[in-house]
Amino acid sequence: MRAVVLTEPERLRVVDVPEPDCGPREVLVRMRGLGLCGSDVAVYTGSRPVTAPWLMGHEGAGEIVAVGAEVENRQVGQPVAIEPNYCCGRCAQCRAGFTSACPNRVIVGMNHPGLLAEYVAVPAEFAWPAAETVALEDLVCTEALTVARSAIRRSGVAPGDRCLVVGAGSQGLLLCLALHELGAHAVVQEPHEGRVELARSLGAEAGDGDGYDFLFETSGVPQALRTGLDRVAPGGTVLLVGISERPLELSSADLVYRQLTLRGSLIYDHPNDFADTIDALGRGTISPGKVLQARFDLTEAAEAFASVRTVAGKSWISF
């Protein structure tokens, strides 16, 4: 089968490798689509180091083609979205339902081989069957959408609340879409006009000024957070989703005088967050595939990765 590996920073190669075996508690998935995000770019450029040759990709969807001997609740032919964070299920965090903080977490594409191959073996409980009615484009966005919906869940946003989304890259766009789904008002703060337009087409509202109840930071740019913080209402809540190693421009006075709540939100918690998104996709209440703006073939993987930072919306690879 064909797979795409990173041989050195910014160098990808399509290679021919054996198909993986399907373990007794795994399913074998024929991949059909893979979304790309900033985490993939970090691996691609070498800022998130991996051992070459490295199998890339973590936002995948496909179809089950084989089921392990001990798997009872998955069937050949089911379309699935892959949850690419395998928590251990045994540590204190996992037992408390806080699996995103599991210290033993297997992170597909980061510390475990990725999904950019024609076939991948996945632990059955992390391959989520979806309704036949869900379009491939929507299924490909399941993981990234779950990151956005989990940040919203953790924030406590309610219908009608006013939210400022800082950054309209793919995560910012999906947040706008998910806030709109919930009946909250989303306004974006983003310098790139094309991304602002795309956000508006996904349900973001025009708006400037301040007094926002919630801020969702997705850009990872400290200066953008600084600008956004001044626009949050007293008593507001700030969720950090974008990740940067750079120090924030923030003092305790910023938080104390205006009594702001600051919270980081990392991925999602297994299994409920993925289950909720798969449910929403099946009901058709949200269509995240609209954020996919650039489609590439497996053989065009290098172009696809190079496009992530320039394309407004999300790039994806179809198999």
Ligand SMILES: [Zn+2]
């Ligand atoms: Zn991602």
Ligand SMILES: [Zn+2]
């Ligand atoms: Zn754990």
